[in-house]
Amino acid sequence: MKKIGLTVLVIISVVLGSPSTLLAHHESNHDVVEASESESLDLAPNSASAILIERDTGNILYDKNSTEKLPPASMTKIMTLLLIMEALEKNELTLEEEVRISENAASMGGSQIFLEAGEEMSVNDLLKGVAIASANDASVALAERIAGSEQVFVEMMNDKLEELGLTSTKFQNATGLPADDHYSTAHDMAVMAKALLKYDDITNYTSVYEDYLRKGSENEFWLVNTNKLVRFYDGVDGLKTGYTKEAKYCLTATAEKNGMRTIAVVMGAENTKKRNSDVSGLLDYAYAKFETKPLFDKNQTITTFEWLKADKQKVDVVTSDSVSVLYSKGTDSSQFDTKITINKDVTLPLEKGTMVGKLQVVDGEEVVSETDLIVLDDIEHANIMQLFKRTFQSFF
Template sequence: MRNRLKQMGVMVCLAVMVGSLVPMQASAEEMELTPKATSALLMEQSSGQILYEKSSEEKLPPASMTKIMTMLLIMEAIDKGQVALDEDVTASEYAASMGGSQIFLEAGETMTVEELLKGVAIASGNDASVALAEHLAGSEEAFVAKMNERVKELGLENTHFKNTTGLPAEGHYSTARDMAEMAKALLEYEQITDFTSLYEDHLRQDTEDPFWLVNTNRLVKFYEGADGLKTGYTSEAKYCLTATAKRNDMRVIAVVMGAPTSKERNAQVVKMFDYAFNRFETHEMYAENEKVGTVRIEKGARQTVDAVTDDRVIVMLPKGADAAELKRFVTLKSTVDAPLTKGQDIGEVTIKQGDRVLAKAPLIIQEDVPKASWWTLFKRSIERIARP
């Protein structure tokens, strides 16, 4: 799902609808949304549109926001069936030795993937992060290599990880923009907010020593619609937060790095959230799996295939703006060669406001199309010859 557009062959480009919209309202920069942050960014999740940024590509220590990538790899492994939520994980001595925020694992203690994921998402447990990393990849070092591979796959050029936890390490850095992109990818797995939205829970609940989890992200309790994602703090990184909130089918991601206090960090995120929800709204331009065009197939069991949207195509506009005035561009391959695989990219749609790109999304096929048999190809050639 959500494949990226592969290199296109000969294209057919169709432009539908023309027009332009009113410019964006008073800028977030003018409102000084994050005066006490080193770096910040505000993004609408579905479209990836940036509403506000401040030094968003400055490389900084992300502290425990690192665990966004840790959780992303865990959710991807669950989605692929490589690990299950009810699967047991036994903590190693190394995992149990982690300092900083923790759920106080004992060496040899067993918890499920789900329990450890709660420990990461709610309490930012360093020991839980390492235990999961070792379970999935054999060692934290091997898991970190996977984290950095995934960073490259996401096209993030200003992030490099040295551990799964965000504990201070030379050469461990990210940016507000990259953290927002990682959060965007993590939120593709909607189940993650079942964990990150919990304000409190328990581990070891049926034992003599239950452990109370309290979310390090207090906004999930005190801000309407907030349901994640991850805080961070070290003396070097100061107070950091990658947060998300959803209202009326619009989800936004706010990142603050280098705030002087947790109070200032939370206040600046709230300002960004308020700015987004008070001034903007989302519009669905295409539904998921909506047919957008047709492409001819060379030597396939079928001669044409529908090009459909891989997911909903969403844009965010100032409240009161008319989405009907946006420009839609559909770009399709002129022909494709069989065999074709379900989910294969065969084009893209682009939504523009004037010359400004608001959204791009791949167009895919929904079924496998094998090569045609020699007999089918022979019959087609005879039919072509027989046509007047």
């Protein structure tokens, strides 16, 4: 096993004055872990495009035409789910809220939970409909609730792509129903899935094989997961299937075994059997060849500093995501170091989740991974009484 060292490059001074602007930062490590045999193997023989990554590091374990632009079908809903989870995190939406279904949402074809115009359903149940049954009507209902219209929601989807640095995807709707100029790649779907999986609660929905909506009522609806691997492959707990005549059969799947979470994407398979076979083969390869060592949990405190002018004088700086190192099984371990950089130029107020630094895992001179460090709470300016009390206490 590799030993973990800790090197702090920059630590904020004991008392901060008036820090300045902060640039947005995203994890950037998507290097391929060297595995010579994978270059000659076709691990997804039934798919036009495929990719396999380890979630924490973003390392690519296998790639087959992963940048080819293809219709993603209902895998589009990975982005829809990501924006739903963000709205829940920001308290712009609650699971208990009842959403009134519009004529537009109720009119969606394809996979659906047969919502009726004027019906009200909780966000929690609509989320089940999207995550388990790939319901187009539930997707549009939540999109309309969050953005006011599906059109505006689609603009949010495409803005999020830009934020994630994804340039080979464009969305025209929240469902994945066939539309001109609606496309993605296996690579981009994997990155979206990686972002979605920051929300631990999402797998509470995507891992469910069957459930019911409107249980006990005359219009009770039986939900059955479109991703059969959640039942038949140990460790699989999501994420999203897709099918249209043009896209053929697609799947973005995630599994967790022995503390290592992987994401496998396949696009353009001829049937569900071949699609599931390719994903299973990719996951088998990942867990046979690689393993991870966890370093930090999500939201783990990395350092704490005092901020005289903030309402919370002691501010915890935490990891924005879990941090691990990935290596091939049986390889001789070398030294990993952890380097922490805290940005000195930060201004009040700060919103929950604001990036204030970064944590790098390095192997010699090579940066293995990079993770944002954030604040967990909103931080405002201290009021006059707080400043007076702190000044008074400093004399004793």
